Amino acid sequence: MKFCTFSHPARGEMRPGVLTGDGAMIVDLGDSFPSVLAVIKGGDEALARVRDLHAKAEIRVPLADAKLHAPVPVPEQIRDSMLFEKHVQQAMEQIARMRKPLLGPLMVKMGMIKVPATWYNIPIYYKSNRFSVNGPEGIVQWPRYSQVMDFELEFGFFLGRGGKNIRPSEARNHIFGFTIFNDFSARDAQSIEMQSQLGPCKGKDFDTGNSMGPFLVTLDEIGDPYALRMQARVNGETWCDSNSSTIHHKFEDLLARVSADETVHPGEFFGSGTVGDGCGLEHGRYLKDGDVVELEVEKIGILRNRVMRQK
Missing domain, CATH: 3.90.850.10 (Fumarylacetoacetase-like, C-terminal domain)
Incomplete structure (x- = not known):
């Protein structure tokens, strides 16, 4: 999986996301995880949850419309x-x-x-x-x-x-x-x-x-x-x-x-x-x-x- 931190016009704050398989869309994880760092710290359980969200792809944002930030803006x-x-x-x-x-x-x-x-x-x-x-x-x-x-x-x-x-x-x-x-x-x-x-x-x-x-x-x-x-x-x-x-x-x-x-x-x-x-x-x-x-x-x-x- 390819994780990112992004923002877009509809929701200006930074959000964690993961790319779809074709790389064209970002699945917004922000309603389930506060950050990519939270996914990392969540271990296997968090990754399983991300895979489930990725499959359902309830909220998608075109990569072309998103502003990308550092994947983990403040590392540990x-x-x-x-x-x-x-x-x-x-x-x-x-x-x-x-x-x-x-x-x-x-x-x-x-x-x-x-x-x-x-x-x-x-x-x-x-x-x-x-x-x-x-x-x-x-x-x-x-x-x-x-x-x-x-x-x-x-x-x-x-x-x-x-x-x-x-x-x-x-x-x-x-x-x-x-x-x-x-x-x-x-x-x-x-x-x-x-x-x-x-x-x-x-x-x-x-x-x-x-x-x-x-x-x-x-x-x-x-x-x-x-x-x-x-x-x-x-x-x-x-x-x-x-x-x-x-x-x-x-x-x-x-x-x-x-x-x-x-x-x-x-x-x-x-x-x-x-x-x-x-x-x-x-x-x-x-x-x-x-x-x-x-x-x-x-x-x-x-x-x-x-x-x-x-x-």
Whole structure:
């Protein structure tokens, strides 16, 4: 199933919904559930109720007439990680070129810039601002303290079952579904912060900076999460065309790491980190005021946002 949070002219408030099989209509779940998060927390019983409502389809709204919001506007928690080796390697190389204009390119050419061994040993992650979630077609407000804005092509999962000390072999039983994630980044602020060995902070934490959507697709409909085409376009120009098969650390390993002696809860979001070639940093080029960024992940859809400088 494909869940969404939407609004429409007849009922202006945000409503939880699920797409019909042909993808043309939204079944309004708002009279049975207050939110998509409530469906997630409701477990198998809630999903059974949704299937019943989906079959009856008593209240339908044309998708074309609806305004989509982030599937879960305020997640219980956001953890973002770095699971793609190519992104980590290329980002480190580009940072070396920028910080050491004379020596950096030579170091890259000689293969001296290497991903730390720690990265290969454990999945690395940080906690992000769960209150700054944006949705499809939402405007991303370029923070006033930044001059260098970037996008990041990611996807991730919402936890459907909580737990602690979850084994990798059991992890998929805890996953509710997947959505696209654009972790917009103020690269100049991030660069300064990361030199302190603590962060990121304002490089990531600004209103509207975490964009998610357009749908939350259940695991059974996704199938293999490691066989999805991932694309990024800026103003229609393709900047990245990759695949989730290039992932190094699997989501199962990430969940096992996070839940080690730490209870995780339904409704928490776990991001994959950027796929290789999936951000401007890796290309040495960045966004401009008014640029439209489209992230597309197979079986999930297209997440589109425009970045705008604040006046």
